[in-house]
Amino acid sequence: MSDVIWCYVTCPNRDVAKNIATTALQQRLIACANLFAQAESMYWWDGVIQTDEECVLICKTRKAQYAKLQEAIKEMHPYDCPCILALPVTEGNPGFLDWIQRETS
Numbered sequence: 001m002s003d004v005i006w007c008y009v010t011c012p013n014r015d016v017a018k019n020i021a022t023t024a025l026q027q028r029l030i031a032c033a034n035l036f037a038q039a040e041s042m043y044w045w046d047g048v049i050q051t052d053e054e055c056v057l058i059c060k061t062r063k064a065q066y067a068k069l070q071e072a073i074k075e076m077h078p079y080d081c082p083c084i085l086a087l088p089v090t091e092g093n094p095g096f097l098d099w100i101q102r103e104t105s
Helices: 014-026 063-076 094-103
Strands: 004-011 032-045 048-062 084-088
Touching (some): 004 014, 004 063, 004 094, 014 048, 048 094, 063 084
Antiparallel strands (some): 004 048, 004 084
């Protein structure tokens, strides 16, 4: 099993997502990030179904970096309760997985 994880984060816009990704890269908390602008999100909040445009941020990192990454995201994120999820990577291109290990060590 791989030590690599995806960190899935939703952001209110591309600028917030890009700031989080840039800071996490500079701190070597992640090896790379993907930003998917204009995702439509629907969710319960304060007893009402909400619909918003968001930017999805996917960060590739190692389990060992997750706690630091989560704290960094929470510090930069404007939401009261941001969506930050760690998803295991069970398989992948060995060369790519090794690259993530190197870049986040």
